[in-house]
Amino acid sequence: MSRSFIIDGSIIYTNYSQIIGQSKFEELLREFVDILKEKQSPLLNALNAFKVNSDYDVHRFTEYLHLLTMRNIKEIGNIIYYVNPKDLERFIEAFYTFWRSKHRFMVRNEKYAEDYNRRASIEYTVTMIGDQFKATIKNLYRELMMNVSNTFPTVMRQLPSGAQVMFLIQEPNGEKYRKNEWVTKIPTVWGAIFDPPAIFYTKSNKRRGILPVVEKDILSEIALDPNEWYRFAIYVGDLLMYNFVHVEYLAHGAGLANLFELATPKDLESREPDGILIFGLPADKIPGYNEKWRNGVIFKEEDGYTGVIPAFDENDYFGYMKKTTLTIHNLIKIDRGKLPIHGSMARITLKSGKSVVAMFVGDSGAGKSETLDALNRLEEVAQIDTIIDDMGSLDIIDGHVVAFGTETGAFVRLDDLPPGFAYSTMDRSIFMNPDQINARVIVPFNNYNEVITPTHIDFFLYANNYTEVHNDEERIVFFKNPNEALKVFSEGKRMSKGTTSETGLTNSYFANPFGAIQRKEEHHRIAEHFIKKMFETGVKIGEIRTMLGVQGYEKEGTMLAARALLKVIEQI
CATH class of the missing domain: 3.40.449 (Phosphoenolpyruvate Carboxykinase; domain 1)
Incomplete structure (x- = not known):
């Protein structure tokens, strides 16, 4: 049973025959019937007229559905075996839900066009085909339900049913x-x-x-x-x-x-x-x-x-x-002698006009993205421009440490963000398992040119999510020398938040199990060189206590850390 369903994007879908007449439709129906047989589902009562020994004649049932798109169920009762309208109504509803549970992709083979106008025309055509397909599927469902139930709904729901x-x-x-x-x-x-x-x-x-x-x-x-x-x-x-x-x-x-x-x-x-x-x-x-x-x-x-x-x-x-x-x-x-960083980075601009670039280093669930989100909700903050959401790298250009990003989007854990965040990004996001622990959303946040532009950093902070603190002076501490900083970053302590199979307080070298641990010796030499260079050039290196892993502070902790960082920025 394949979860992904590929829709041919070369066809402009305008009638029901283009849907029901495809072999893929019958294959999908066969798959659904087989699942119902395994479950011994009462939904199969709708197909009793098409039963052959212990199986069902799916091909003939497909033809029956095709006929139902043109005629009322009462009108075809004398043409084919009797089918219970109530049973059939429930079957069609379940089959429609089954279709919508598939991962649905439309694929169109089209030569890439360098000319912008030509490319825009191609994308417009595909969008139109996708909309036509979606409309045809929804209308097919409604036509079948109407011809079976002899009623038309007073409330219509535009359920997502085309290509995602x-x-x-x-x-x-x-x-x-x-x-x-x-x-x-x-x-x-x-x-x-x-x-x-x-x-x-x-x-x-x-x-x-x-x-x-x-x-x-x-x-x-x-x-x-x-x-x-x-x-x-x-x-x-x-x-x-x-x-x-x-x-x-x-x-x-x-x-x-x-x-x-x-x-x-x-x-x-x-x-x-x-x-x-x-x-x-x-x-x-x-x-x-x-x-x-x-x-x-x-x-x-x-x-x-x-x-x-x-x-x-x-x-x-x-x-x-x-x-x-x-x-x-x-x-x-x-x-290549560069320093990869597992963390997030943003340009923080206050209403007062002050602007700094802060990089937060930490493993999954440390509170990097959550702290930036909290900063963005502070009244004193004019704007947060996220440059790196999860991974970046450091280089040295003209004697100064600069950062580069990797992604133009973010793979965000929804559990620790405000409930409204999911709804504010629905129009451009991909949601993964939204009703489960560690629910995620993939949302674009920046353009590629800005992500790969070298950016000078002002703060280089380790995101500590496990230490409980009770005053602003303890929420952000700065290291006195490179060795002190290197020790904390190398230990990579974090309270697990359920994003991996780990539990409790864990250690991950440089909070980066993605290359740093596999090349630890080479990485350590590079990290030592970069941290020394940051101390030499005035980058403030320290630790920010987000308390994201401290019971009772999962929501409040990152806001308290954000306010503490705001005070530090205002004092510069």
Whole structure:
């Protein structure tokens, strides 16, 4: 049973026959009937007239539904076996719900156009096709229900029933990368159109373990089927990544499009990828598979890094997609002598005119994003411009430490944010498991050019979510020397918030299990150099106590920390 449903974007849907007449419709109906049979559901009573031995003639039932789009159930009673209207009404309602539970994607093969006007025209056409499909599906449902029940509803609900995301794809052609032939055959996603709110339910909602790095060339031993895989070429900071996503996990591909900058087919003609990720590869297709790689592995090849996430239900979580991508980014940065940072960074502008750039370092659930959100709600703050939400890197330019971001969006944990936040972003967000612990939303927040522009930082703060404090003087403390700072950042203490499989007070080297721990020795040398440089150039390095992991302060703690930081900024 496939969770993802691919809709042909080359068809303009204008009548019910285009829907019911497709083999995919009958396959979907067959799948639904099989599920009902397994459950021994009473909904199957609607199909008694089509029962053949212990099974049901789904093809004939499909033809019956087709006839029902044109005639009232009473009018066709003398043409076909008697069907109970009440039973059929309940069946159609359940089938419609089943359809809407699918991850629905429309895919249109269209050559990328460099001309802006031509590209806008293509996207408009796809949007129109998507709207037509959605309208046809809703009208089909209503027509069937009306012809079965002989009534028309007084209240109509425009339930989301069309494609949640529309992808524009192109067959690879003329790109610079030529090392592995299969790579050049996978269709490339160059555009995406969302129909919000896009809500996806995945089989897991937390990460486990640390990604091992193995020295092994594996790309030449892998061959992906172009009929089952899509390539998302994305910019992660200034690095180019090829993320290959199996159709079953296409919801995570949609997440990539909302979180990173998509590269264009034109971009691929002039440069090769810095890293590659394959998401959803069966374990038996991974060369030399080791059970230690169950939650993901990164291979260091002769000329780069390749990450692989095996196709297990426990890995069906966008955090694996995002964090593996960022781990590859961080490994490359360490190799190049840069310092990857697991944290958030924003330009904070007060109504008084003062403006500073603060970077918060911390692992998942430490309170980085939550503190920025709290700052944004303070009356004295004019504006918060988020530059880095989760991962970035530091470099030294003209003797000063500068920061670069990686993502144009945020993968935000909703549990610790104000309830209204989810509703304020519904029109541009992807929601993942919104009714579960560690519910997440993927929301864009910045443009790519600003993310990759080098930014000078004024505050470099470790986000401590576990220490309980009772006055503003203790909420932010500054380190006296590089060694003191290096000790706290290296310990990486954090109270777990349920975002991973960890519980209680944990340690994570430099709060960064995404590359730093795998290259600890090299990372430590680089970190020591950068922290010393920050002390030399006047960057304020310290610790901010968010209390996000302290019982009773989950909501209030980040607001208290934000107010304490505001005081510090005002005193500059």
